Amino acid sequence: MIKKQFRVEDMHCANCALRLESLEDRLPGIVSIEASYRKGLLTVAFDEAAVSEAQIVAAVERLGYTARPM
Amino acid sequence: MEQIILAFITGLTTGGLSCLAVQGSLLAGSLARQIEQDLLPASAARGAQALSRPNTVLPILLFLLAKLIVYTLLGALLGLVGSFLTLDPIARAALMIGIGIFMVGNGLRMFDVHPIFRYFAIEPPRFIRRFIRRRATGRTDWFAPLFLGALTVLIPCGVTQAVMAAALGTGSPIAGAALMFAFTLGASPLFFLVAYLATELGARLQAYFLRFVAAVVLLLGLVTIENGLNLLGSPLSLANLTTSLRAAGEVSAQPAAVAAPGADRSAAAAVTLELRVLNNGYSPQVLRAPANQPVTLALVTSNTYSCARDFVIPALKYYRLLPETGRVTVQIPPQRPGTVLRFACSMGMYTGRILFEG
Numbered sequence: 154m155i156k157k158q159f160r161v162e163d164m165h166c167a168n169c170a171l172r173l174e175s176l177e178d179r180l181p182g183i184v185s186i187e188a189s190y191r192k193g194l195l196t197v198a199f200d201e202a203a204v205s206e207a208q209i210v211a212a213v214e215r216l217g218y219t220a221r222p223m
Numbered sequence: 224m225e226q227i228i229l230a231f232i233t234g235l236t237t238g239g240l241s242c243l244a245v246q247g248s249l250l251a252g253s254l255a256r257q258i259e260q261d262l263l264p265a266s267a268a269r270g271a272q273a274l275s276r277p278n279t280v281l282p283i284l285l286f287l288l289a290k291l292i293v294y295t296l297l298g299a300l301l302g303l304v305g306s307f308l309t310l311d312p313i314a315r316a317a318l319m320i321g322i323g324i325f326m327v328g329n330g331l332r333m334f335d336v337h338p339i340f341r342y343f344a345i346e347p348p349r350f351i352r353r354f355i356r357r358r359a360t361g362r363t364d365w366f367a368p369l370f371l372g373a374l375t376v377l378i379p380c381g382v383t384q385a386v387m388a389a390a391l392g393t394g395s396p397i398a399g400a401a402l403m404f405a406f407t408l409g410a411s412p413l414f415f416l417v418a419y420l421a422t423e424l425g426a427r428l429q430a431y432f433l434r435f436v437a438a439v440v441l442l443l444g445l446v447t448i449e450n451g452l453n454l455l456g457s458p459l460s461l462a463n464l465t466t467s468l469r470a471a472g473e474v475s476a477q478p479a480a481v482a483a484p485g486a487d488r489s490a491a492a493a494v495t496l497e498l499r500v501l502n503n504g505y506s507p508q509v510l511r512a513p514a515n516q517p518v519t520l521a522l523v524t525s526n527t528y529s530c531a532r533d534f535v536i537p538a539l540k541y542y543r544l545l546p547e548t549g550r551v552t553v554q555i556p557p558q559r560p561g562t563v564l565r566f567a568c569s570m571g572m573y574t575g576r577i578l579f580e581g
Binding site: 162165166167170171174187189190191192193 | 335338341342344345346347349352353
């Protein structure tokens with residue numbers, strides 16, 4: 154399992170963080186997600202064998218946000 | 224009764240928007256079921272779109288119902304506490320300024336002026352966010368809105384805090400509960416409308432609408448800071464600055480109040496200034512009094528129901544709730560020439576001052 158941070162600048166309220174965190178229940182291989190609207194950060198702990206960084210970025214994009222790996 | 228009606232009208236006019244600015248994130252959490260819809264796999268989502276949009280009316284109503292109940296209970300508690308103590312006007316002023324800054328910060332955050340203003344947003348702790356999400360996926364859809372509506376009691380907005388202070392001032396659990404109930408009920412229609420439109424409007428319209436809300440929140444924040452400054456008796460408030468400018472070009476507002484020249488000290492103690500406390504403020508707004516001698520300030524009310532009768536002289540730490548009709552006197556100790564004694568209502572909305580001249 155690895156932990157990675159992504160910059161998500163286009164969250165515009167605390168609800169956006171909640172939406173992004175819901176990926177935790179939806180995307181296989183995600184162990185935990187913490188989204189911070191204040192910091193514009195998404196911290197994802199995931200299993201590399203089950204999900205890739207690119208898949209996470211794509212899932213975030215499907216929700217209408219842009220994630221840039223840090 | 225008048226105070227309860229006033230609280231309802233305050234809620235109806237400003238309470239909804241200012242509360243939404245502070246508590247909006249909790250409401251957003253209560254609409255988590257919508258989030259789940261957003262996250263359906265693409266094929267399922269297409270099917271879901273064929274159905275009607277998720278119902279946001281019920282969660283918002285449940286949220287507001289829970290809010291109404293907890294704030295009514297809070298009002299009762301405040302009224303009970305108020306029967307034991309009174310809130311110092313200076314503490315209230317500091318609270319108002321703090322809340323005002325918070326609201327301005329939220330307004331600027333909503334305008335996306337700079338990422339630093341995001342720190343004004345209240346984010347529920349992670350364990351609560353996770354709890355909400357998990358509950359929202361279950362069958363108990365009603366739970367999250369009710370739970371989060373109840374949580375709003377932890378983050379009252381600026382206008383709410385002012386009404387809470389008034390509830391404290393009632394000194395009665397029943398009156399306190401009635402006041403908070405009336406205010407929260409009054410705030411509900413606007414809260415509902417804004418929340419509903421925010422979730423139902425198209426993205427483009429929503430952006431315009433949220434900008435409008437941001438502008439109103441910013442304005443309310445500035446007004447709250449202004450009222451706090453007035454309550455502190457600060458010369459920097461807009462009302463006091465404009466009164467100073469106006470007074471500079473005016474002849475004495477009440478020259479008759481000054482003691483006759485040559486009068487001895489004991490006679491001078493009889494100098495009385497009369498201030499009419501009206502529903503829309505104080506008259507005259509500027510009083511002139513002789514320096515270096517005691518002065519009696521007579522506060523005259525006549526069917527006065529507004530907050531003007533919650534009279535405060537910050538520098539003297541004087542606070543009194545005046546009768547609706549009557550005459551109350553305040554003994555002002557001798558002041559040095561040039562002293563400006565400011566007075567205000569306990570909300571900081573109405574102001575005035577006494578100039579002491581040598």
